[in-house]
Amino acid sequence: MTGFERFIDTFWNTAVLVRYAPAILQGVGVTVVLSLLIVICGIALGAGLACVRAYRVRPVSFVIVIYADVLRALPPLVLILLVFFGLPNLGIRLSAFTVLFLVLTLVLAAFAEEIVWAGITATPKGQWEAARSTGLGFTQTLGWVVLPQATRMVIPPLTNRAIAITKMTALGMVIGVPDILGQATTAQSFSANATPLTLAAVAYVLLFLPLVVFSRWLETRFSGGRA
Amino acid sequence: MTKRAQPTLEVRALHKSFGTDPVLKGIDLIVQRSEMVFVLGPSGSGKSTMLRCCNRLEEPDSGEIFVEGDRLTGPGVNLNAMRQRIGMVFQSFNLYPHLTALGNVTLALRRVQKMPRAAAADAALEALTQVGLGDRAGHYPAQLSGGQQQRVAIARALALRPTVMLFDEPTSALDPELVGDVLDVMREVKAQGMTMVVVSHEMSFAREAADRVIFMDQGRIVEQGPPAQIFDAPREDRTRAFLSRVSG
């Protein structure tokens, strides 16, 4: 075997590839479903918290800020392990899938809260004043005037953060979530070959590259001025 | 007293401080129906603060404000209902950038006055036509000139059929060649019988259109009277000094 053949045999072994491709495809399904759930719930929760914070009720805002700061400071892996191995001691048994979903949703919500909050505070004071002067209430002004503008401003950073967090679904491997990486590492240990990992890498690129390109497009589209 | 006898806008002993800095030191002002009152004064004299107190965008420290005899100040006032009777036009237009001209005007009609969509659109189009922009209803603020944006802002206030309109330097942010269109619209609004309080540096407009001119300095009304009196024969030294500064 030449060096090149050994390289191919290690990373792109056709027999291994054919054998484990279906399992990895299943993993793709898990990763996609998990990612969608995390993005939808995480952004909704984060935006909701930012709106609550807009009412500037001191103790409430304080709790939100603490939440956002702690969850942004902690490495998600630590949280995943803590929840997965800690909660059963309290009698709460959650599946690995649920733990991963909960933790990453809460982490994305923390970042989304900060990002949407930045958008709310960046909306000029004159917008509030104009709306209030026509008789719109605080909540109406937030909903019809401020949030639509804030959302436009924060779509690029929000997209980037959502991509970064959904990539972390790969961390599910350590607690046995059968996502792309989970399936690939299982296959790798059975086959004693790196090909499943190559396949996983390819799957991640196919999944996330379009999103990265999309976020770049968003950034040019929403940078400066109104879209 | 019957309602008809009430002044359209009445301000009594209005005081306002920012921190320890007194900005309004007892303003008394009565504006009668269909009157156009012009407010002049050096920068920092409290003109904007007074105007903003008149719809409680700024909270007065003390004093009372009435619109057609209905109290605006104090607890228990339905502020959102009262504010629809007090139109406000800002120096920086403050149009909603994510909405078309029509959307800017219909928002409060729909969400505050709960008009059905079609009725709100009709009312908004009427207001836009009144400011000469009926054909721009579908444009976004970024697609309009400054003068057009300010006219949309006037239509936004006008569409709510307010009792009184407050203008805070409506032409100060405009290129000189666009000022005339906005003043034309204000003339038109006045001709329809609107009660107006206007803070502005457009002296010739004040001379021609105002019923009364008020000169403010350091948080007080120093002098007031018909434009001819204030411009040609001011009684107070401070008024004279201000007028010679701005015209010289």
Ligand SMILES: Nc1ncnc2c1ncn2[C@@H]1O[C@H](COP(=O)(O)OP(=O)(O)O)[C@@H](O)[C@H]1O
């Ligand atoms: N929100 C605010 N906070 C603190 N000071 C303010 C605020 N608004 C206005 N002021 C001060 O109050 C004074 C009067 O301001 P303003 O009413 O805007 O005057 P004018 O419109 O006549 O130029 C100025 O000294 C200004 O700095």
Ligand SMILES: [Mg+2]
């Ligand atoms: Mg001012």
